[in-house]
Amino acid sequence: MNRTFSIIKPDAVKRNLIGHINQIIENSGLKIVSSKKMYLTKKQAEIFYSVHKERPFFNSLVEYMTSGPVQVQVLEGNKAVSTYRKIMGSTNPADADEGTIRKLYAESIEANSVHGSDSDENAKIEIEFFFSGSELV
Ligand code: IDP
Ligand code: MG
Numbered sequence: 001m002n003r004t005f006s007i008i009k010p011d012a013v014k015r016n017l018i019g020h021i022n023q024i025i026e027n028s029g030l031k032i033v034s035s036k037k038m039y040l041t042k043k044q045a046e047i048f049y050s051v052h053k054e055r056p057f058f059n060s061l062v063e064y065m066t067s068g069p070v071q072v073q074v075l076e077g078n079k080a081v082s083t084y085r086k087i088m089g090s091t092n093p094a095d096a097d098e099g100t101i102r103k104l105y106a107e108s109i110e111a112n113s114v115h116g117s118d119s120d121e122n123a124k125i126e127i128e129f130f131f132s133g134s135e136l137v
Pocket of ligand 2: 118
């Protein structure tokens with residue numbers, strides 16, 4: 001059993017897809033340990049995506065991630081990081097497998113509906129960035 005961090009991004013929250021996406025998450029066997037809706041501040045988005053700060057899409061990504069509320073979540077289950085990456089699909093929805101969240105719902109390579117941690121180490125960092133211990137039950 002381990003954990004990963006998920007964000008349902010502004011494009012998906014705007015289109016009322018939180019329940020649809022969480023259905024896919026639960027169907028995969030992952031459990032939603034904690035979930036809250038929030039607006040990311042510009043500073044939070046910049047820190048969260050700081051690994052991409054030299055990329056040409058960085059400013060646009062920060063603007064998009066702060067354009068509306070997001071749903072941040074902690075997911076738990078067997079091989080949580082890779083299980084969730086698999087049901088998310090490829091970054092670019094054009095490359096995503098059938099039935100994945102991004103294939104079903106993403107609007108573009110940027111507005112691609114969901115975030116998922118890419119390693120156990122980053123999952124821990126990202127969970128601690130958004131949740132306190134008492135919120136994780
Ligand atoms: P990931 O979300 O699949 O892990 P990353 O490469 O870590 O993909 O990129 C982080 C986020 O930055 C993506 O989910 C997407 O929102 C955005 N992004 C990535 N590549 C591009 C691009 O080429 N153009 C615009 N936005 C991008
Ligand atoms: Mg990534």
